[in-house]
Amino acid sequence: MRLPGDSCSGDHSLPQGKLACTGNGRFKISKIIVVGDLSVGKTCLINRFCKDTFDKNYKATIGVDFEMERFEVLGVPFSLQLWDTAGQERFKCIASTYYRGAQAIVIVFDVNNVASLAHTRQWLADALKENDPSNVILFLVGSKKDLSPPAQYSLMERDAIKVAKEMQAEYWAVSSLTGENVREFFFRVASLTFESSVLAELEKSSARKIGDIVRIHSTDSDLYLTAQRRKSKCCL
Numbered sequence: 001m002r003l004p005g006d007s008c009s010g011d012h013s014l015p016q017g018k019l020a021c022t023g024n025g026r027f028k029i030s031k032i033i034v035v036g037d038l039s040v041g042k043t044c045l046i047n048r049f050c051k052d053t054f055d056k057n058y059k060a061t062i063g064v065d066f067e068m069e070r071f072e073v074l075g076v077p078f079s080l081q082l083w084d085t086a087g088q089e090r091f092k093c094i095a096s097t098y099y100r101g102a103q104a105i106v107i108v109f110d111v112n113n114v115a116s117l118a119h120t121r122q123w124l125a126d127a128l129k130e131n132d133p134s135n136v137i138l139f140l141v142g143s144k145k146d147l148s149p150p151a152q153y154s155l156m157e158r159d160a161i162k163v164a165k166e167m168q169a170e171y172w173a174v175s176s177l178t179g180e181n182v183r184e185f186f187f188r189v190a191s192l193t194f195e196s197s198v199l200a201e202l203e204k205s206s207a208r209k210i211g212d213i214v215r216i217h218s219t220d221s222d223l224y225l226t227a228q229r230r231k232s233k234c235c236l
């Protein structure tokens with residue numbers, strides 16, 4: 001069992017997409033917990049991302065393990081604390097003591113194991129007991145995609161998307177063996193948690209109120225039309 005302090009860290013620069021920066025330089029760390037049945041591939045997923053390694057031999061996680069990954073978003077340092085929890089029933093009690101304070105919950109199942117998908121609802125319920133459901137970002141991750149023939153996978157994907165919708169989670173399918181989607185998935189986790197940290201900081205800040213943020217959903221052409229309409233009204 002490895003805990004904060006003896007962590008190994010990696011560095012990533014996120015693509016400079018839609019993320020905003022508040023400029024106060026206070027962004028710190030997001031806690032991410034990774035839960036799911038034993039042997040679904042939680043440790044391999046984290047190791048593929050943090051160390052770019054894959055071990056085909058199963059070594060059960062005892063309690064929890066911990067990795068830290070550093071990101072830079074528009075020049076703002078940001079870290080993900082990845083908590084790799086044990087799926088084995090006998091270690092669940094220790095692992096669940098680390099659930100509290102998560103900004104994102106990653107629920108992993110094996111796309112070749114229907115039961116592991118069915119159990120994801122219970123994993124989510126347990127993780128939410130320790131967290132505020134309205135304040136946490138959810139991901140449902142199907143692992144070991146490399147072992148699933150396409151026809152079989154598409155049936156599983158249909159069910160997984162249904163479960164993800166019920167949970168209001170984002171669905172991802174990955175392979176830690178080939179690396180498919182692993183980097184993309186963690187970058188997405190980092191983007192959404194960073195964004196939510198920015199919004200939380202702004203909400204807290206008395207100087208800059210959340211009401212100052214303007215979200216524009218229109219396309220550029222809509223905006224142009226709106227501007228034209230306003231202009232003509234004003235001239236009437």
Ligand SMILES: Nc1nc2c(ncn2[C@@H]2O[C@H](COP(=O)(O)OP(=O)(O)OP(=O)(O)O)[C@@H](O)[C@H]2O)c(=O)[nH]1
Pocket residue numbers: 036037038039040041042043044045055056057058059060061062085086087088143144145146147174175176177178
């Ligand atoms: N083919 C394939 N095998 C995988 C993949 N991910 C994990 N495995 C294998 O599945 C087994 C279990 O992987 P782990 O990552 O240790 O599973 P875990 O979910 O951490 O298990 P616990 O720690 O007991 O909860 C190992 O033998 C891995 O090599 C994958 O993407 N593809």
Ligand SMILES: [Mg+2]
Pocket residue numbers: 042043044059060061084085086087
């Ligand atoms: Mg493990």
